[in-house]
Amino acid sequence: MATGRTHRPATRSRGIPEATVARLPLYLRALTALSERSVPTVSSEELAAAAGVNSAKLRKDFSYLGSYGTRGVGYDVEYLVYQISRELGLTQDWPVVIVGIGNLGAALANYGGFASRGFRVAALIDADPAMAGKPVAGIPVQHTDDLEKIIKDNGVSIGVIATPAGAAQPVCDRLVAAGVTSILNFAPTVLSVPDGVDVRKVDLSIELQILAFHEQRKAGEETAAGDGALPAAAPRGAAAGDADQGPDGDVPAVMPA
Amino acid sequence: MATGRTHRPATRSRGIPEATVARLPLYLRALTALSERSVPTVSSEELAAAAGVNSAKLRKDFSYLGSYGTRGVGYDVEYLVYQISRELGLTQDWPVVIVGIGNLGAALANYGGFASRGFRVAALIDADPAMAGKPVAGIPVQHTDDLEKIIKDNGVSIGVIATPAGAAQPVCDRLVAAGVTSILNFAPTVLSVPDGVDVRKVDLSIELQILAFHEQRKAGEETAAGDGALPAAAPRGAAAGDADQGPDGDVPAVMPA
DNA sequence: ATGTCTTTGTGAACGCGTGCACAAAGATGG
DNA sequence: CCATCTTTGTGCACGCGTTCACAAAGACAT
Numbered sequence: 001m002a003t004g005r006t007h008r009p010a011t012r013s014r015g016i017p018e019a020t021v022a023r024l025p026l027y028l029r030a031l032t033a034l035s036e037r038s039v040p041t042v043s044s045e046e047l048a049a050a051a052g053v054n055s056a057k058l059r060k061d062f063s064y065l066g067s068y069g070t071r072g073v074g075y076d077v078e079y080l081v082y083q084i085s086r087e088l089g090l091t092q093d094w095p096v097v098i099v100g101i102g103n104l105g106a107a108l109a110n111y112g113g114f115a116s117r118g119f120r121v122a123a124l125i126d127a128d129p130a131m132a133g134k135p136v137a138g139i140p141v142q143h144t145d146d147l148e149k150i151i152k153d154n155g156v157s158i159g160v161i162a163t164p165a166g167a168a169q170p171v172c173d174r175l176v177a178a179g180v181t182s183i184l185n186f187a188p189t190v191l192s193v194p195d196g197v198d199v200r201k202v203d204l205s206i207e208l209q210i211l212a213f214h215e216q217r218k219a220g221e222e223t224a225a226g227d228g229a230l231p232a233a234a235p236r237g238a239a240a241g242d243a244d245q246g247p248d249g250d251v252p253a254v255m256p257a
Numbered sequence: 258m259a260t261g262r263t264h265r266p267a268t269r270s271r272g273i274p275e276a277t278v279a280r281l282p283l284y285l286r287a288l289t290a291l292s293e294r295s296v297p298t299v300s301s302e303e304l305a306a307a308a309g310v311n312s313a314k315l316r317k318d319f320s321y322l323g324s325y326g327t328r329g330v331g332y333d334v335e336y337l338v339y340q341i342s343r344e345l346g347l348t349q350d351w352p353v354v355i356v357g358i359g360n361l362g363a364a365l366a367n368y369g370g371f372a373s374r375g376f377r378v379a380a381l382i383d384a385d386p387a388m389a390g391k392p393v394a395g396i397p398v399q400h401t402d403d404l405e406k407i408i409k410d411n412g413v414s415i416g417v418i419a420t421p422a423g424a425a426q427p428v429c430d431r432l433v434a435a436g437v438t439s440i441l442n443f444a445p446t447v448l449s450v451p452d453g454v455d456v457r458k459v460d461l462s463i464e465l466q467i468l469a470f471h472e473q474r475k476a477g478e479e480t481a482a483g484d485g486a487l488p489a490a491a492p493r494g495a496a497a498g499d500a501d502q503g504p505d506g507d508v509p510a511v512m513p514a
Numbered sequence: 515a516t517g518t519c520t521t522t523g524t525g526a527a528c529g530c531g532t533g534c535a536c537a538a539a540g541a542t543g544g
Numbered sequence: 545c546c547a548t549c550t551t552t553g554t555g556c557a558c559g560c561g562t563t564c565a566c567a568a569a570g571a572c573a574t
Contacts, residue, residue, distance in 0.1 A: 025466040052447035071522045089473030103364040113462045182468040190309035205370045209282040211439040216346030328552045
């Protein structure tokens with residue numbers, strides 16, 4: 001999955017495996033679609049197909065939540081939607097701040113899926129004084145200086161970092177110090193956080209590189225042998241030379257400036 | 258991690274475990290940074306710390322690539338950068354098309370990290386005729402009608418989908434039919450593809466929901482018991498009722514229109 | 515009320531990934 | 545040339561996650 005978790009081995013919340021938690025949103029989405037079509041019940045087989053997973057896996061996942069199915073019939077769609085929503089904590093409101101209002105930050109601010117699932121953009125924060133006051137997606141951008149106050153005034157516990165890589169760790173530290181305990185990081189950096197803080201990472205560059213690996217493999221298999229001969233000395237090319245501008249690991253998923 | 262793989266159990270490429278492949282870009286980034294600072298060699302311990310992983314894991318990962326280290330010294334930075342780049346297929350040029358030039362698509366087009374790692378935006382494609390010809394990030398947007406021709410003329414094998422959920426599967430089918438074998442999907446949908454096609458998913462909504470789950474758990478532990486009593490009948494609230502507007506699973510990571 | 519048929523829930527086996535701990539390898543100094 | 549010291553490469557054990565396969569449970573018809 002493009003989603004790379006960082007740190008935090010697997011807290012094993014309350015018996016619910018991490019892998020299961022990661023799939024619950026998938027089930028929820030499929031169930032919501034069924035709910036809109038007024039489908040009353042669904043079998044594990046059907047729902048699994050809609051979510052793109054194995055039906056046995058789905059049943060085991062649900063078994064961690066309790067026994068919400070009826071044998072011979074399937075699962076009650078509405079009830080399951082509620083149960084999963086509750087388990088994921090989606091029945092309450094989660095104020096979120098986005099730090100770094102560049103290309104990506106602005107795009108995230110415009111994200112429609114936020115509000116529809118209990119997430120509310122409480123504030124947009126950027127280090128550029130010129131941005132201050134300028135509305136993005138109907139919300140005025142505030143300056144980084146007020147970060148701590150914003151977090152505390154709004155009771156924010158989830159922060160989204162969309163800054164350049166260089167600014168990510170300092171911003172992260174400030175967020176955590178102000179009380180944020182969950183961070184979604186779009187900057188291409190490894191964030192270090194104290195215990196008790198969850199970090200999830202979204203990294204476009206890494207995703208593409210993984211795809212390139214598989215793509216190369218496919219191409220290599222077709223054209224017979226191919227490589228094989230590993231050059232004794234690095235033939236020059238990569239490394240320091242090709243860093244034509246940003247060191248790549250220097251810009252966030254989408255550069256702001 | 259925002260990266261959610263879809264389908265494709267674990268092709269186990271050529272002995273290199275999928276988990277290792279997913280970490281190689283991480284190592285590469287850390288190594289590139291060292292290379293820029295002209296650090297000649299690095300120990301597994303240091304590099305592991307920079308990449309945020311266990312040093313034993315890192316050594317085992319590298320062992321799959323071959324023995325590129327020197328005992329008592331460490332790894333040659335430049336050489337390792339080259340080897341990993343080669344293994345990931347980053348020594349060649351990968352033309353990429355982005356389909357769906359909305360908020361997110363435009364942000365992705367502006368992404369600086371593309372070019373610096375062998376990825377080149379070959380074309381931007383959108384279904385809106387009004388977008389056609391309009392330059393985004395210096396590249397003129399082309400209409401969906403020409404999708405097949407664009408793919409073939411540029412020899413594109415990697416496609417990025419940033420369309421609304423409803424358009425994702427049709428677009429995906431057309432991309433695959435035209436020859437694309439790797440897809441990075443930002444639309445909140447499960448894509449079904451034939452064997453041999455890799456799909457990786459980036460889903461903001463899912464990431465936030467996972468964070469919310471852990472956040473709720475943390476909050477619940479503090480306030481003692483808390484829930485526990487599961488309502489016999491769904492207390493109403495979620496489900497069909499709260500779909501105030503978009504069904505959530507209807508807009509891509511960032512809505513275009 | 516009983517039998518049949520569908521679908522859940524789960525026991526058990528298997529495979530992958532992780533991390534420990536250590537032996538082998540080689541650099542470095544005397 | 546030998547001893548010492550650092551760091552790699554890996555054998556091994558453990559735990560999580562996945563999948564199969566099946567018994568139990570309940571709906572539904574007769």
